[in-house]
Amino acid sequence: xxxxxxxxxxxxxxxxxxxxxxxxxxxxxxxxxxxxxxxxxxxxxxxxxxxxxxxxxxxxxxxxxxxxxxxxxxxxxxxxxxxxxxxxxxxxxxxxxxxxxxxxxxxxxxxxxxxxxxxxxxxxxxxx
Numbered sequence: 001x002x003x004x005x006x007x008x009x010x011x012x013x014x015x016x017x018x019x020x021x022x023x024x025x026x027x028x029x030x031x032x033x034x035x036x037x038x039x040x041x042x043x044x045x046x047x048x049x050x051x052x053x054x055x056x057x058x059x060x061x062x063x064x065x066x067x068x069x070x071x072x073x074x075x076x077x078x079x080x081x082x083x084x085x086x087x088x089x090x091x092x093x094x095x096x097x098x099x100x101x102x103x104x105x106x107x108x109x110x111x112x113x114x115x116x117x118x119x120x121x122x123x124x125x126x127x128x
Contacts, residue, residue, distance in 0.1 A: 012065065014058035019044065023078070026061040030069075040064055042079045051084050060087050 015027040015037070023041040030036050040061035046052040052060060064079050 012062055014062070017057060024057060026057055028058070028061060028065060030065070036075065038065055039076045040079060041077075042084070046079075046081075046084055051081075051088060052079075056087070056091070060084070063087065 011031045013029045013031065015029055017024050017026045019025075020041075022044055024044055024047065026040045026042070028038045028040065030038060042052055042057060042060060047054055047057075060079055060083070061077075064077055064083060068074070068077055
């Protein structure tokens with residue numbers, strides 16, 4: 001009979017954000033036995049241009065950190081335009097027939113449609 005493996009509680013917790021000029025800096029705490037703080041920035045321009053919603057900042061940063069945990073010993077990261085475009089495409093709901101979207105959602109839907117433009121295709125490295 002094998003010994004049961006002890007499960008360790010692991011959590012990533014959003015702590016706060018600060019506006020620091022050209023970026024919004026998010027602080028997250030990773031708890032797995034001992035705690036470590038991580039700092040992830042998103043360009044303020046991304047929020048102004050509606051490429052990221054303020055309420056989605058912590059989730060976007062969390063996704064960025066999860067990609068890095070196995071690859072980098074750093075505690076500071078920046079979200080790229082390509083990552084914002086990927087998030088936008090993956091998280092904006094498609095409109096349903098007969099239901100009108102809020103103005104902000106309509107802006108996101110326009111950005112999603114513009115993904116097929118050359119600018120976003122270049123950001124993601126797409127080729128024809």
